Amino acid sequence: MILLKYNYKRFFASVLTLAIISCSNPWDDREDNGDSNLDSNLTEAITNTTETTQFAELLVETGYDKVLAASKTYTVFVPTNAAMAAVSDAILDDPEALKQFVANHIALTAYSSERNEEETQIKMYSNKYLTFQGNTMIDDATIVTADQYAANGVFHIIDTPLIPKLNIWEYVNSVSESNQTAAYLLSLKAFNIYQSDSIGKVVSEENGAGYLADSLTNSYLRNVYNLNNEKNSYTFFLMEDDGYNAEVDKMKPYLIKTSIDPIVRDSTATYAQYFTLRDMAFHGKYELDELPATLVSRFGVEVPVDKTQIVEEIHLSNGIVYVMRKVDVPLEKRLLTTKIEGENNGPYFNFIRSRMFYRDRTDLSGLFFQDIFVQNPGSPLPWITYNAKDFYSTTYKVYWRAINDIQTNVFQQRLLIYGKSEVVNDATVFSQTIALFPYMNVELDNYEEVFIGEFTLGEAQDIDFISLVGANTGTNGNNSLTLDYLKFIPVIK
């Protein structure tokens, strides 16, 4: 009996021990993974790190401490206390600037220093994009201590503060007092280079800044590149005044325009400036050592890059501005050939659609091309029109490539060029006759460009009715039309 009791006691004791040992809370077990870093959020972790206490104070001051205590995931690049000494009072004393400064160190989602790609573009809370290079550099700051993690993200300690940079457009704004190029660019907010620019400006005016795209607010941003866009990067050549004026003067003879009110605005100068500057912006960020010998503008102009003319290199949030003494672009490169593809036609007359063929073809060397062919139009003078913008005030040499390959006979067609149309007595008539070229043979299987003639424009303008006209005969086979392309080559004065 005593033995039994003793055994019971032993048994009871061991059960009790087991019960006590196993009596931990499984929920706590699940939470506690033995990593104390995960007990604090980013705000706490940054505050508790001795070398980053100053930045932690700024977090509190700007309210970002609340953001970094939230349950989203963030990356923070934290400048050391020593680095904070480099931050100017201008920033520290201005609440708005301070907020933007702090925001420029914080990004949504966690970016570890261990990543697959060599460079990562990170969008910061300041709406600026910074480049995370390899595992050591963010923008131009070096990471001293990487991958400090907390419950809601990761922070990296850096040796230089990430002071928010201007973007290219903001920079242009900031120098408009001292630089004629910049001043001119800003003037394109009010002035429309093309009539269609005004529509966008009205829309963006009505809906407030940022509607659709802020590129609508300025003719340059709309027609060239939106240099105010943080998401893309650009390279911009900003000429000093002498170089700029010399370049504009070079363009003036080719952009002669009648001024409506010469006292208010010299139209020739305005357009000469635009056509000079539209080739100064390039897509992509070219570092000094990456600059090629020639850059090609959006409009196809090859701009020679003379590095010896670089006065200053300014790194901005969406690219680089090179301040240049001058950018000398030869007129041969500057004045672009206008090429019109036959298949990109406008209105047509004296035949029905089914007589017009948009053809897919290869030339003799096997190169693919598309053209247009009108066959059996059923009436004399079949007529196809084209239009093109931005002709210079100069002489043009005109060529066509017209392929006559599905007929066995040579036929004739001609080119009639009218600048504009106007409505007279309810009928649309062509006005401003520019050139009426004679009928010319379209020889069989001729894949060469054929010289048509030349014409001279007194003013720079758009041409609305470049018309390809067939023979004045009803005989099918003789009144066909064909066109691969037209070329208008400007002549240097």
Place this chain on the structure above:
Amino acid sequence: MITTIKTKTTKSIVSILSVMTLLFSLGSCQDYLDVQPEDKLVGDQLYRDIYDADAAVIGVYGKFMALAEKHVILNEMRADLMTTTRNSTPYLKELSQHNVSAENPYISPKEFYEVIQNCNDILKNFDIMLADKKFTQSQYEQRYADVGCIRSWVYLQLGIHFGSVPYITEPIETLEDVQNISKYPRISFDQLIDKLVVFTESLTYKKLYDSQSSLVITVDTYNTAKFFINKECLLGDLNLWKGNYLAAASYYKNVLETSSNSANINELFDVYRLKGADVTTNNDLAVGYVRFSEQDARSLINNNTQGWRSIFPRERDATWNIEWIWSLPFDSDFAPANPFINIFSKNSGSYLAMPSQRAIDLWNSQRQQNDFPYDARGSKFTYNMVGDDPVIMKYLYKFEAANDQFKREGDWFLYRAAKLHLRYAEAANRDNQQKIAYALLNVGIYEAYRDGLTTSDDVTNVMQTKEPFPYDFDARNGEAPRFRGNWHRNVGIRGRARLTTVGAIGDDMITTENNIINEAALELAYEGNRWEDLVRIARRRNDPSFLADKIYEKLNKEGNAEAANVRTKLMNPSNWYLPFKW
């Protein structure tokens, strides 16, 4: 006292309870707990009458449809016309580069054996049903042959992709045993083909279900007639693999003549005969342009109801019926779901596969009769550029026309007239009938055999092959005396595609065969035929380079550094086959 009584009571209750428990636990081993479930069928309940047998047949097709994705991916991604995109998984890249890892889900033969197991089970039960006289001999033969052919089709695919596999024709206990080489030894691909030919030939019924069959009905707006495998096409294919070219041509020819006894003129002249363009209405399956605007690229007939493109998305109407021999629909109203939209669509799917540069170049090296420098079946129909990306469209037209993310209709394209003509031409060519192969490939029988005569001449002795079955074609078309041969509307594969001819009458066997396989690429791309075409020809010629060079060219054209290594690897035929593992 009281205590004693209580104790006694407790004790007696305990002992009574114990005895009862013991009794119950012993007694419960009887089957009165084994209640038959009311919402499930078991064992012999499944096969009671003809309708149960029909349900079993439909069931096997449901299971079979689960192979659609694998069938297309294995036969196309491993071959030269399809390649991976930036979105493709590493597993697809492995297939494309012939470097598969063990965990690659596409290479598991398990789903194939699930269908086979299903077939074996049904076939066994059909035998029992017949013995028990639960359906007639004729009903038995039709259904047995159908399920038997599905099994042979699946085995042929297994052979093509895995080489040596176990050939199991009885239901087995557990599917995992298939992997057990000691229980189920594997036979070589050649032995497999032999067995498949013997088994499939031995089926007593080789036609389609008779039109009175309870399986040929309209269900959910789909007529079921072409859900079922065409047994003679399969027999043609098996004999083609085997090298019995005359037998293959004979089976194919039977299918070609499916409607030869039809009283309906259009059925008689059109079904499976590859007729040409209807130039006035464009209600056809040809590459066509608006009449008199044949030189206008923008007048190309490019919609879901007319022309070559409509082969894929068109309703199952009379014109659909002249092309399609076997096609299974995916419908968003019932399982299984359409896998192809996810694979191919860029805007509504994952865009996992696209045409290879080699395929694109192949189409663009053709010339149309209107001198356009391409094959419209390529960039206009089979794939389209969406943004800067080529997207395979054959499987997407139906879905895009519905314009509804939730209506994911589509089809598994299994056999159509163009494939039948190409396979027949392949067999005929190997049986020394190069001229017939040339005619079916290029311009049609009428054109190839008219000897300069036209419909206004006396055509009694031309426009026909004058050969015995299976090479007998009569394409006579004349007014005095009047002839309308059954084949007079045939224009050839390239004729229907409005292309200039390839090769010439008098070409040798190898040249002709090359042209046929090349044409199959242009016409049938992404319908799951390419890899098997390459393997079949490379085996037949005992020339691995026929296959290896094409894969090399695909990889090389996309700048893959492994191209040369892959070629070296594929020069060894044992590397054509996937590891048999799941």
